[in-house]
Amino acid sequence: MKHIISHPLSNVLAALLGGYLFTWGFISLAITGSVFSGVDFHTAEHGALLIAFPLYLLMFFWIAVSQRFWLSRAVSFIGGTLMTLSAWYLQATIVQAGV
Numbered sequence: 001m002k003h004i005i006s007h008p009l010s011n012v013l014a015a016l017l018g019g020y021l022f023t024w025g026f027i028s029l030a031i032t033g034s035v036f037s038g039v040d041f042h043t044a045e046h047g048a049l050l051i052a053f054p055l056y057l058l059m060f061f062w063i064a065v066s067q068r069f070w071l072s073r074a075v076s077f078i079g080g081t082l083m084t085l086s087a088w089y090l091q092a093t094i095v096q097a098g099v
Contacts, residue, residue, distance in 0.1 A: 011064050018076030019059035025083030027052050032090045 027048045034044030059076055066072035 014073055014076075015060045015064035018063045018073060018080070019056050021080035021084075022059045022076040023052055023056040023080075025080035025087065026055060028087035029083040029090070032087045032094065036090055036094055 030048040030051070031041070031044045034047070035041050039047075063072045063076055
């Protein structure tokens, strides 16, 4: 009996969501980290968004074809969530400090 987790549709869905979440977290952390270190917002935004598409493709394909089911999902979902929360905290620090 096959588990629902091994279904190809669940792999594609996990790759779509996990890749998006990881990319969102990475880009938001890259932008806020750059602004915190003194880079202009628009320069940081353009630089980070140049990385977004290749990063998303890399994560999508890695999650979709990975044999290590739990590792790829944990890196994408937990890593993306932690990077998003870190960026959120850093942004609050920037706004509070008036940088």
